[in-house]
Amino acid sequence: MTPGAESPDTEIAIIGSGFGGLGAAIRLRERGFDDFVIFERASDVGGTWRDNSYPGCACDVQSHLYSFSFAPNPDWSRSYSPQPEIWEYLRRCARDFGVLPHVRFRHEVREAAWDERAQVWRIETSGGTYTSRVLVLASGALSEPALPALPGIDTFEGVSFHSARWNHEYGLGGKRVAVVGTGASAVQFVPEIQPLVSKLYVFQRTPPWIMPRTDRALRPGERRLFRRLPAAQRAARYALYLFREMFVFGFRHLPASKLIERIALRHLERSVPDPALRARLTPNYSIGCKRILVSNDYLPALTRPNVELVTCAVAEVRPRSVVGADGVEREVDAIVYGTGFRVTDPPLAGHVRGRERRTLAEVWGGSPRAHAGTTVAGFPNLFILMGPNTGLGHTSVLIMLEAQTEHLLSALEHMRARCAAAIEPRPEAQAAYVEEIERRMKGTVWTSGGCASWYLDRTGRNSALWPDSTWRFRRRVARLDPAEYLTFAPRPVTEAEPV
Numbered sequence: 001m002t003p004g005a006e007s008p009d010t011e012i013a014i015i016g017s018g019f020g021g022l023g024a025a026i027r028l029r030e031r032g033f034d035d036f037v038i039f040e041r042a043s044d045v046g047g048t049w050r051d052n053s054y055p056g057c058a059c060d061v062q063s064h065l066y067s068f069s070f071a072p073n074p075d076w077s078r079s080y081s082p083q084p085e086i087w088e089y090l091r092r093c094a095r096d097f098g099v100l101p102h103v104r105f106r107h108e109v110r111e112a113a114w115d116e117r118a119q120v121w122r123i124e125t126s127g128g129t130y131t132s133r134v135l136v137l138a139s140g141a142l143s144e145p146a147l148p149a150l151p152g153i154d155t156f157e158g159v160s161f162h163s164a165r166w167n168h169e170y171g172l173g174g175k176r177v178a179v180v181g182t183g184a185s186a187v188q189f190v191p192e193i194q195p196l197v198s199k200l201y202v203f204q205r206t207p208p209w210i211m212p213r214t215d216r217a218l219r220p221g222e223r224r225l226f227r228r229l230p231a232a233q234r235a236a237r238y239a240l241y242l243f244r245e246m247f248v249f250g251f252r253h254l255p256a257s258k259l260i261e262r263i264a265l266r267h268l269e270r271s272v273p274d275p276a277l278r279a280r281l282t283p284n285y286s287i288g289c290k291r292i293l294v295s296n297d298y299l300p301a302l303t304r305p306n307v308e309l310v311t312c313a314v315a316e317v318r319p320r321s322v323v324g325a326d327g328v329e330r331e332v333d334a335i336v337y338g339t340g341f342r343v344t345d346p347p348l349a350g351h352v353r354g355r356e357r358r359t360l361a362e363v364w365g366g367s368p369r370a371h372a373g374t375t376v377a378g379f380p381n382l383f384i385l386m387g388p389n390t391g392l393g394h395t396s397v398l399i400m401l402e403a404q405t406e407h408l409l410s411a412l413e414h415m416r417a418r419c420a421a422a423i424e425p426r427p428e429a430q431a432a433y434v435e436e437i438e439r440r441m442k443g444t445v446w447t448s449g450g451c452a453s454w455y456l457d458r459t460g461r462n463s464a465l466w467p468d469s470t471w472r473f474r475r476r477v478a479r480l481d482p483a484e485y486l487t488f489a490p491r492p493v494t495e496a497e498p499v
Contacts, residue, residue, distance in 0.1 A: 008120045012036035012412075013132035015109050015348070018047020019398055020138035020385035022090060023068055024405050026097040031409050037132075038099070039125055041108035045094045048142045049087045054166040054185060055192035057083035060213075060294045061396045064233060065240045068093065069402060072233050074226030080215045080294075113353040114380055119421045119491060121381065133421070136408065137348065138385040141464070144342040148180065152317040160335040163189060174198050175333040178322045180314055182208055184293055186338030191297035193336075200307045201322065201330050203314050206451065207280065209287040211260075212267045213294040244395035248469045251288045251393060251445045261287045271299035280311050288393055289449025343391070343464050344368060344457035354379035355424075366458040369434045371425035371484065372477040373466070374404050375411075380422035380488065383408045389437050390473075391455070391464045393446065400466065403474040410480035415487065422488040429484035441467040 012033060014021045017040040028036055044050055059066045063076035066086070071093050077085060094100050107127040112135055115122050121135040145162040147153070153160075161167045163185040176199040179186055186202070187210065194200055226233040250257040264287060272278040281299065283290075302309050312325040321331045349360035349368070355378045360368075363378060368388035370376050375383060383404075390400045415423055441447050446455055446462050455464040466473050 008131040008133050010035055010037045010130065010132045012134040012136060013121065013123055013130060014038045014136040014138050015112075016040065016047055016138035016140060016143070017045035017094070017103055018049065018138065018140050018143075019068075019090065020140055020401050020405075021047070021136070022094055022097075022099060023398070023401055024136055024138060024385060024408060025099045025102060026068075026070070026093065027405050027409060028412075029098060031413075033409075033412060036102055037130070038103045039107040039109050039123070039130075040103055040105050041126070043105050044091070045100075045103065046087045046090050047140055048164075049083055049090060051143075052164050052166075052185070053083060053168070054163045054189045056188035057185070058188060059083075059086060060184065061244075062240050063218075064237045065244070065396045066398060068398065069237075071097075072226070072230060072237070074223055074230075074233055076218055076223075078215055078217055080213065109348070109351070111351045111353075113357070114355055114382075116355060117491075119380070119488070134381045134383070134412070135352075136383045136385065137352070137387075139346065139348055141343045141346070141386045141391060142341045144347050145337075146340050146342045147337055148314070148339050150314055150317050155319050156317050156335060157319040158333045158335065160337065162337045162339070164341070170334065172196050172334060176331060177201070178203065178314075178330065178332045178335045179338055180322075180335060181338035181340065182206075183338055183340050184291060185340075187293045187295045187298040189336070189338070191295070191301040194301045194304055194307060198306060199332075201310055201332065202302065202307060203310045203312070203322075203324065204280075205311075205313045206285075206290070207283045207311075208290060208293045209261070209264050209283050210267060210293045210295055210299060211264050213296045215296070241395070241399075245469050245471070247288075247394040252443075252467070254286055254443075254445055254448065257287050257445060264292075268299060271296075272303055274303065277303065277309065280309060283451075285451035286445045286449035288445040289451035290453040290455075291393060340454055343454055352379070352382070354382070367461050368457065368463045369430065371430035371433050372404070372407055373400075373473075374407050374477065375425045375430075375485075377425050377427040377430045380424045382424075383411070388463045389434075389466050391466065392470070393455075393465055395470060399470040400473060403470075403478045406474075406478040407480055410478070411485070414480055414482055414485075418487055419490070420487045421490040423485050425485055433484075437467060441465075 017038050021038050059081050062079050063081040067073055073089055107125040109125050111124040113122050120131040123130045145164045159170045172193050173196045175197050177197045178201045180203045182204040250260050310324050315325045316323040321329045323329045352360045370388045373387045373390035385404050411423055441462055444467050446465055455462050457463045
């Protein structure tokens with residue numbers, strides 16, 4: 001408790017119980033910060049890996065790298081983990097590290113506002129109103145499905161759903177199905193539903209780059225070795241880390257990406273014998289400009305007799321059909337939207353109010369910016385996990401999350417040592433950090449690769465990705481630099497002054 005300030009219901013409130021929220025909670029407990037709660041809108045932990053249960057859902061980063069560094073799992077069944085195993089891993093971490101008693105299930109956060117007089121966050125949830133000294137947004141970048149604004153979308157009389165809200169009660173067997181979108185989710189569920197349906201229309205606006213998926217079952221002997229010799233698993237993780245970090249060079253220097261493109265083109269040629277279909281599946285932009293997908297069965301699925309690849313956008317949805325931009329009306333029984341998530345305009349940003357009562361969405365104006373990808377000027381004691389420019393196009397985002405969590409812990413320890421009530425980045429420090437990212441982003445595949453991707457916000461700026469190696473991010477972010485922050489003393493009556 002900070003001397004002289006209002007006593008909050010909890011010192012730290014965390015929104016979300018996916019990898020970000022659980023990882024932060026575990027590390028908080030390890031560092032002696034026990035007064036925290038996790039607000040979770042669902043009835044179980046797991047975040048994205050709880051919500052995305054579509055057929056074929058799996059990770060596209062190898063299992064030993066897509067897990068907490070402090071909680072290795074020697075029992076992964078495959079080199080790329082399926083969704084049920086990742087979800088169970090998160091549930092097990094929550095149990096084993098003693099985090100579950102801190103979770104408030106079915107508490108959806110509706111509004112959070114900084115109270116300048118009391119120096120606390122006032123948080124309205126579906127389960128009541130709370131106050132906290134610190135607010136951690138860990139709802140993630142892939143938590144809110146994005147549905148396209150299609151004419152007539154609400155008039156459809158069949159069954160429709162987003163892949164992140166899969167309707168398991170509706171059987172697709174024998175049905176005519178339209179799939180809208182060909183991103184990371186679609187390349188996983190299309191091969192699963194193709195053998196079941198009578199007709200599958202896959203609407204593709206832009207073909208993705210697809211790399212082979214080097215997936216295999218992990219042998220019992222490997223798992224025994226990892227259980228008995230944890231150092232062997234750490235070595236395997238480090239080898240994967242180094243391998244994936246090499247891709248950054250290709251993305252930052254476009255000529256070097258041609259080698260990666262050749263691998264993807266050979267994979268396409270082996271998977272699709274028909275040259276006409278292959279031409280429609282060949283991207284006309286540099287690899288990495290959009291998210292690179294990994295799959296061995298998506299491309300072959302498109303060659304099956306019951307599949308039609310429609311290489312245009314959806315122009316209109318009618319009660320029993322979908323009309324493409326090619327003018328052709330295709331009758332369907334169901335529509336599955338594999339159209340991604342609201343990454344650069346997260347809904348919660350419109351409900352978090354800072355020092356001047358302005359929301360994050362208002363301050364950002366369609367282009368999210370943050371210091372160290374984690375804190376925002378004008379929003380005291382607010383920390384965003386997977387915030388602006390913390391996404392990755394080449395490796396595990398958990399590396400970024402752990403670095404951001406260290407930044408949070410460093411800030412809390414700084415506040416504790418100074419008996420401070422609040423901390424926020426200096427506007428000039430935040431501006432300098434964002435400018436540094438802009439410099440690093442120039443000339444990379446993410447801005448000069450010849451595509452329009454979900455990495456770009458509505459202003460055309462890439463506010464989603466970190467444009468460099470993860471070790472550079474960790475070196476820059478993991479430890480807080482006090483000179484980049486304003487630290488405020490408790491203010492019982494008069495306005496707080498910087499410490």
